[in-house]
Amino acid sequence: MTEKPHLIVIGNGMAGCRAVEEILARDAGKFRIAIFGAEPRVNYNRIMLSPLLAGEKSFDDIVINDQAWYDDNGIALVSGDPVVAIDRKIQTVTARSGRVESYDKLILATGSDPFIIPVPGHDLQGVVTFRDMDDVGSMLRAADAGGDAVVIGGGLLGLEAAHGLSLRGLKVTVLHIMPTLMERQLDEAAGWLLKEALEGRGQTILTGADTAEIYGQGKVEGVRLKDGRDIPASLVVMAVGIRPNVKLARAADLAIGRGIHVDDHLVTSDANILAVGECVEHNGSVYGLVAPLWDMCRSLADGLVATPNGYTGSVTSTKLKVSGIDVFSAGDFSGGEGCEDIVMRDASRGVYKRVIVKDDRVIGAVLYGDTGDGNWYFDLLKRQEDVSDIRDALIFGQAFASGGGASANPNAAVAAMADDAEICGCNGVSKGKVVAAITGGAVTLDAVRAGCKASASCGSCTGLVESLLAVTLGDEFAGTRDVPTVCKCTSFTHEDVRRNIVEKGLKAIPQVMQELHWTTPDGCASCRPALNYYLLCAWPGEFVDDNQSRFVNERMHANIQKDGTYSVVPRMWGGVTNPKELRAIADVAEKFGARMVKVTGGQRLDIFGIKKEDLPAVWADLNAAGMVSGHAYAKALRTVKTCVGSEWCRFGTQDSTGLGIKTEQMTWGSFMPHKFKIAVSGCPRNCAEATIKDFGVICVDSGYELSVGGNGGIKLRGTDFLCKVATEQEALDYCAAFIQLYREEARYLDRTAPWVERVGMDYIKARIVEDDVGREALRSRFLFSQSFMQDDPWAKRAAGEDEKLHQHMAEIRPLVMA
Amino acid sequence: MGPVDQLPALGARTLPVRGGDEIAIFHTANGDVYALVNKCPHKAGPLSQGIVHDTTVTCPLHNWRISLVTGKALGADEGCVPVIPVKIDGGRILIGRAEALASVG
Ligand SMILES: Cc1cc2nc3c(=O)[nH]c(=O)nc-3n(C[C@H](O)[C@H](O)[C@H](O)COP(=O)(O)OP(=O)(O)OC[C@H]3O[C@@H](n4cnc5c(N)ncnc54)[C@H](O)[C@@H]3O)c2cc1C
Ligand code: SF4
Ligand code: FES
Numbered sequence: 018m019t020e021k022p023h024l025i026v027i028g029n030g031m032a033g034c035r036a037v038e039e040i041l042a043r044d045a046g047k048f049r050i051a052i053f054g055a056e057p058r059v060n061y062n063r064i065m066l067s068p069l070l071a072g073e074k075s076f077d078d079i080v081i082n083d084q085a086w087y088d089d090n091g092i093a094l095v096s097g098d099p100v101v102a103i104d105r106k107i108q109t110v111t112a113r114s115g116r117v118e119s120y121d122k123l124i125l126a127t128g129s130d131p132f133i134i135p136v137p138g139h140d141l142q143g144v145v146t147f148r149d150m151d152d153v154g155s156m157l158r159a160a161d162a163g164g165d166a167v168v169i170g171g172g173l174l175g176l177e178a179a180h181g182l183s184l185r186g187l188k189v190t191v192l193h194i195m196p197t198l199m200e201r202q203l204d205e206a207a208g209w210l211l212k213e214a215l216e217g218r219g220q221t222i223l224t225g226a227d228t229a230e231i232y233g234q235g236k237v238e239g240v241r242l243k244d245g246r247d248i249p250a251s252l253v254v255m256a257v258g259i260r261p262n263v264k265l266a267r268a269a270d271l272a273i274g275r276g277i278h279v280d281d282h283l284v285t286s287d288a289n290i291l292a293v294g295e296c297v298e299h300n301g302s303v304y305g306l307v308a309p310l311w312d313m314c315r316s317l318a319d320g321l322v323a324t325p326n327g328y329t330g331s332v333t334s335t336k337l338k339v340s341g342i343d344v345f346s347a348g349d350f351s352g353g354e355g356c357e358d359i360v361m362r363d364a365s366r367g368v369y370k371r372v373i374v375k376d377d378r379v380i381g382a383v384l385y386g387d388t389g390d391g392n393w394y395f396d397l398l399k400r401q402e403d404v405s406d407i408r409d410a411l412i413f414g415q416a417f418a419s420g421g422g423a424s425a426n427p428n429a430a431v432a433a434m435a436d437d438a439e440i441c442g443c444n445g446v447s448k449g450k451v452v453a454a455i456t457g458g459a460v461t462l463d464a465v466r467a468g469c470k471a472s473a474s475c476g477s478c479t480g481l482v483e484s485l486l487a488v489t490l491g492d493e494f495a496g497t498r499d500v501p502t503v504c505k506c507t508s509f510t511h512e513d514v515r516r517n518i519v520e521k522g523l524k525a526i527p528q529v530m531q532e533l534h535w536t537t538p539d540g541c542a543s544c545r546p547a548l549n550y551y552l553l554c555a556w557p558g559e560f561v562d563d564n565q566s567r568f569v570n571e572r573m574h575a576n577i578q579k580d581g582t583y584s585v586v587p588r589m590w591g592g593v594t595n596p597k598e599l600r601a602i603a604d605v606a607e608k609f610g611a612r613m614v615k616v617t618g619g620q621r622l623d624i625f626g627i628k629k630e631d632l633p634a635v636w637a638d639l640n641a642a643g644m645v646s647g648h649a650y651a652k653a654l655r656t657v658k659t660c661v662g663s664e665w666c667r668f669g670t671q672d673s674t675g676l677g678i679k680t681e682q683m684t685w686g687s688f689m690p691h692k693f694k695i696a697v698s699g700c701p702r703n704c705a706e707a708t709i710k711d712f713g714v715i716c717v718d719s720g721y722e723l724s725v726g727g728n729g730g731i732k733l734r735g736t737d738f739l740c741k742v743a744t745e746q747e748a749l750d751y752c753a754a755f756i757q758l759y760r761e762e763a764r765y766l767d768r769t770a771p772w773v774e775r776v777g778m779d780y781i782k783a784r785i786v787e788d789d790v791g792r793e794a795l796r797s798r799f800l801f802s803q804s805f806m807q808d809d810p811w812a813k814r815a816a817g818e819d820e821k822l823h824q825h826m827a828e829i830r831p832l833v834m835a
Numbered sequence: 836m837g838p839v840d841q842l843p844a845l846g847a848r849t850l851p852v853r854g855g856d857e858i859a860i861f862h863t864a865n866g867d868v869y870a871l872v873n874k875c876p877h878k879a880g881p882l883s884q885g886i887v888h889d890t891t892v893t894c895p896l897h898n899w900r901i902s903l904v905t906g907k908a909l910g911a912d913e914g915c916v917p918v919i920p921v922k923i924d925g926g927r928i929l930i931g932r933a934e935a936l937a938s939v940g
Pocket of ligand 2: 660663666667668699700702704705
């Protein structure tokens, strides 16, 4: 009797054992089998380590194959004894204990090694990875000792570790280098929701956090970030990624890329050696999830035992195993040419869904909060099914889309709704009530809002109400609203958005997008700057500023010019300067090769032709001479233009220069819906051209004439007279109140002129002149906001903030041929 | 070129090419990286300074929208800017050298 061929498997993990199961299922008698495992235990379900850490499972629950399985199938398990060498010539493996076995076929299933960032202190006691039972053991011991934990890495694994540790009673901080969590699986919107949810559970999540070092005397005491922040901790879990474990294969000289190279039957460059699982690279891909391993194991067994059925790669989907937080992602969600995003946000249920469709096929899906349809989308994706028929209902899920609820015409869908179906959730208004209001004479959206309150709160049902108007009125319907929406990403108007930001206490852009049902994942170049401004205005000092949602000028604190260089305008209060400032400006112009220095329309000096890289140094020099940013680039207070007034001019009635300086000192740094200019003239001759400014002051013998809404731009507009006041202080107070009213009520990118025309001077006088209490409230809100805004952005940049933005990343040079 | 985390999220940085056109390298919200010649097809605006949203950048000069994937102007505008292939390997950015040097005379 000839002996059966000997099959040795290195790796007693998920793929190694599954491969054996598949082989046994095809032909149980074909091989004599031995499995070597580095871990001193039987085969268990690695993905259940997270529930084990969280205390939701015990080790017995997660064993896949117990000792009896090895025995029953005649498999020799050599556990706790890793293989240290393979000799391909004589076909043997050697284990650490010195044990040598010869093989006919060898399967490598060595999995991955966790990646360890080589920061100082990475080898201190108390720094662990999250990969196997021993790691879980270390974490549980640390949890028993109590204290704080830091998890480095806000991906799937890191978040599961953090969840487990916080359930075990540790105070956990997650450090993630990217701006949103799980950025490989989730888009920005879903990542943001996840962060909110985890913070709601008491974890601290720091994004954009780059670890500088782990410190401690022999044992971990804390983590220091590159920005200087310091987080004390007695346990640090590194979960920043994995790397295929190819040590043995490399030593045996097999072909290796990122992983061990295998063909469609998982055969390596040596015909007698196969490899499977996370340690392999197939067709350029390596996988870090279980589902593809199952596919691989089937193809491996087919090739070894029966009909060859090649492996062709896998599409993957991910779920986060954190109880109570449902997250799902599959396929490609990075968008691109020809991709369409279908986005649904349901703020009240905390749901975000995004399905990406290309050429009528689903190519990706991201679900947060309601993942019930995840598998259905994943299935559509894998089968590459044509979804054009169900496209309109796709986002509502399987039940809806396949239940015939799909209808291309939203009006028809609304017409088909029952009378008692709810239209407006905020105010509990049914379809019947809306229709009654319409037939009762409310033939515009605003009339419906006034009549029955539908769509008058959050406004997310505006589209439905408009459909009802269309259905009910037929041809008489005047059409949808003419008030413009912020942009194509939303059906909300600027006014709706501003009102909601205040009423709902929204303080960050992703939060606004979620609450107000934005239909794109991260907005566009129109809405993002607008939202950023609205948040700034509503919550000075509290809102989360998003630099990437500002136009380049505000991002770089300088004016971009047509050739891509910048110009720089230092502030000259009231247009007044002195020899020291002039010298500094001249020096800067020379030192940095400025191509022109020009007096601007607003009486300031503009230095042209500065390179982006030089900006911080330019600012440092100007700061050193006592000058700050002139904000000549921002949607903000630009300049206060003045004439020389009573101090020098024979006609001057008041100190227009002095008042201009005071005004500028009060208002500089304030961001606005658009640029804002002020001027003060010392007499009605108006040398400072105060009557074409957003806010103009004409000094007269008996006081100060104030006027607003002027504009020297494309459409010339003279100011409208607001009122006359007696004192400088009043002039300043009215100015602050007017600015605040404009800041709070105008649409983003409206200058004061169109805004004043839209709302009317009567309204403005009512708010500023006639309402003393209201004016005082506006003024104090303005000054409150200014207490946060008046810091010089140049100084921060000159001191090194966002330094990278100004530097090239690297230079590319042609290769020099030797 | 360097590690991905040196790119601001939703932002871009620049890579000068000796003797050729500067390259802009972009980072999208979900962490993908793209590179284009840093010259808008309209009037050569520096695309690196635009607002990045989804897989699009809006030029800072006159608001043309350019696809980061194809380099084509989107919407009503027409024009195209060369795309430089980018690959991320182990958190580091690799960039197609031949394409980057294509403009070098
Ligand atoms: C905490 C955690 C949660 C996870 N959650 C999920 C999830 O929800 N969904 C999902 O799809 N995937 C998840 N994964 C990933 C999944 O566990 C892996 O993709 C899968 O285990 C890979 O299987 P493998 O057999 O290739 O490697 P492993 O399961 O890691 O097995 C490799 C084995 O080889 C052993 N070994 C290595 N070198 C040698 C040697 N020289 N001699 C002997 N033995 C050796 C190792 O000790 C190890 O036991 C998770 C992983 C972890 C760690
Ligand atoms: S506005 Fe009147 S006070 Fe001022 S400079 Fe002209 S003339 Fe003189
Ligand atoms: S240069 Fe880019 S839009 Fe004009």
